[in-house]
Amino acid sequence: MLIKNPPSWQIPEREATPEHVFLNRRHFLGAMAGGATSLIGGSAFAAKKKTPDPTADLYPAKRNEAFELDRPLTKESDASSYNNFYEFGSHKRIAMEARKLKIRPWTVSFEGMVEQERQVDIDTLIRAMPLQERLYRMRCVEAWSMAVPWSGFALAELVKYARPLSSAKYLVMQTFLDPEMAPGQKQVWYPWPYTEGLTMAEAMNDLSFMVTGVYGKPLPKQYGAPLRLAVPWKYGFKSVKSIVRFKFTDKRPVTYWEQILPSEYGFWANVNPEVDHPRWSQASERVLGTSKRVPTLMYNGYGAQVADLYKGMQGEKLFM
Numbered sequence: 001m002l003i004k005n006p007p008s009w010q011i012p013e014r015e016a017t018p019e020h021v022f023l024n025r026r027h028f029l030g031a032m033a034g035g036a037t038s039l040i041g042g043s044a045f046a047a048k049k050k051t052p053d054p055t056a057d058l059y060p061a062k063r064n065e066a067f068e069l070d071r072p073l074t075k076e077s078d079a080s081s082y083n084n085f086y087e088f089g090s091h092k093r094i095a096m097e098a099r100k101l102k103i104r105p106w107t108v109s110f111e112g113m114v115e116q117e118r119q120v121d122i123d124t125l126i127r128a129m130p131l132q133e134r135l136y137r138m139r140c141v142e143a144w145s146m147a148v149p150w151s152g153f154a155l156a157e158l159v160k161y162a163r164p165l166s167s168a169k170y171l172v173m174q175t176f177l178d179p180e181m182a183p184g185q186k187q188v189w190y191p192w193p194y195t196e197g198l199t200m201a202e203a204m205n206d207l208s209f210m211v212t213g214v215y216g217k218p219l220p221k222q223y224g225a226p227l228r229l230a231v232p233w234k235y236g237f238k239s240v241k242s243i244v245r246f247k248f249t250d251k252r253p254v255t256y257w258e259q260i261l262p263s264e265y266g267f268w269a270n271v272n273p274e275v276d277h278p279r280w281s282q283a284s285e286r287v288l289g290t291s292k293r294v295p296t297l298m299y300n301g302y303g304a305q306v307a308d309l310y311k312g313m314q315g316e317k318l319f320m
């Protein structure tokens with residue numbers, strides 16, 4: 001596939017635009033845009049009110065103490081201002097652009113190998129699920145990490161709700177497709193919609209989590225509202241955002257980054273400090289919001305819960 005514009009997270013951070021240069025540029029562009037608004041449409045802009053999230057009453061969800069961290073939580077302001085969301089652009093300061101994401105009405109579909117295909121409104125789904133808070137680490141393939149308090153429910157609960165056939169082997173999850181709302185999707189050399197997948201055994205593992213909130217509130221848009229995945233033993237790109245489709249199948253899907261660069265990104269993407277990315281080391285990680293680097297842990301520290309899933313699979317490229 002022709003990649004006209006390789007995404008920034010495919011290069012080591014040291015080769016990316018220094019943040020202060022980037023922020024200055026954005027500050028300048030932001031000031032220009034603000035000026036234009038006040039000249040031509042100030043009052044219309046001021047009239048736009050933030051609609052309250054219809055599930056706001058469910059937060060903060062009760063913390064499940066079984067999920068402990070070995071490090072401090074990342075500050076909310078750091079985690080909320082450093083995000084990957086290619087649908088809105090290929091840089092990290094995506095929160096402003098992601099405001100264009102329209103998260104209501106929002107429908108989720110269950111398709112493929114299920115007893116009956118159906119659709120459900122997101123608020124009905126969230127209210128049908130037992131919400132809880134879990135503290136999770138997140139390790140991006142670019143070698144930075146954070147620790148956040150996600151709210152949501154076990155993916156296993158959603159699988160039960162979807163009623164898949166016993167012959168289903170994989171769960172495929174897809175983001176919305178709407179290039180008018182998400183300008184990144186006009187870049188036709190990317191294989192939209194963003195697609196990810198897990199084996200059924202991975203999906204049923206207790207660590208696999210559907211996220212609907214963070215820091216005790218409904219999920220802000222840049223994190224992939226209103227529904228995203230968190231699979232903390234895998235590199236962050238597996239945790240697909242703003243999901244609209246769950247499809248059960250017996251064929252392994254070719255996932256988004258796997259379609260773009262199969263020599264660097266695969267289906268499994270389990271964290272392993274001993275298996276380098278072809279272009280950089282995975283031995284350590286930069287802790288978001290600090291200047292610290294810490295050693296990366298096998299399966300991002302979750303080996304006790306997940307290593308068994310991969311027994312006897314030595315032939316597979318489990319760590320890319």
Ligand code: MTE
Pocket residue numbers: 009082083084085086087140141175194222223224235236237238239240241242
């Ligand atoms: N999901 C969609 N739909 N689009 C994306 O660009 N980026 C992935 C993943 N899920 C991405 C996505 C990558 S590369 C990472 S590291 C995480 O989201 C980032 O999640 P965060 O912004 O909450 O830190």
